[in-house]
Amino acid sequence: MSRFVIFPIITGIIGAIVADRKGRNWAIWGILCALFPLLLIVVFALPPVLKRGVTKNCPYCGQIIRHGDSKCRHCRRELPIEMVLCPNCKKFVPDKDYCIECHRSLKI
Ligand SMILES: [Zn+2]
Numbered sequence: 332m333s334r335f336v337i338f339p340i341i342t343g344i345i346g347a348i349v350a351d352r353k354g355r356n357w358a359i360w361g362i363l364c365a366l367f368p369l370l371l372i373v374v375f376a377l378p379p380v381l382k383r384g385v386t387k388n389c390p391y392c393g394q395i396i397r398h399g400d401s402k403c404r405h406c407r408r409e410l411p412i413e414m415v416l417c418p419n420c421k422k423f424v425p426d427k428d429y430c431i432e433c434h435r436s437l438k439i
């Protein structure tokens with residue numbers, strides 16, 4: 332493969348990974364970065380977005396981390412398990428994708 336083919340694939344993958352870590356649409360940013368490699372600079376400069384149910388702030392270092400992570404990837408500290416009220420069975424259960432009591436999705 333010529334490097335003219337490999338280069339956009341690499342910039343696309345990097346753009347997708349960086350966008351995904353910032354809680355943004357990785358598919359769109361991956362394609363954009365493959366087409367316009369200069370957009371990588373934009374992706375790196377973009378502030379992370381807080382998405383409800385997708386990302387949250389680390390209680391120790393304040394950095395944005397993924398919802399459901401057991402460890403912060405910034406400060407490497409073990410995160411406390413958050414308890415939420417299940418909308419289906421009305422029990423307090425660990426904040427996961429599904430309820431450990433009734434096994435239904437906790438995401439609305
Ligand atoms: Zn942290």
Ligand SMILES: [Zn+2]
Pocket residue numbers: 417418419420421422430431432433434435
């Ligand atoms: Zn439940």
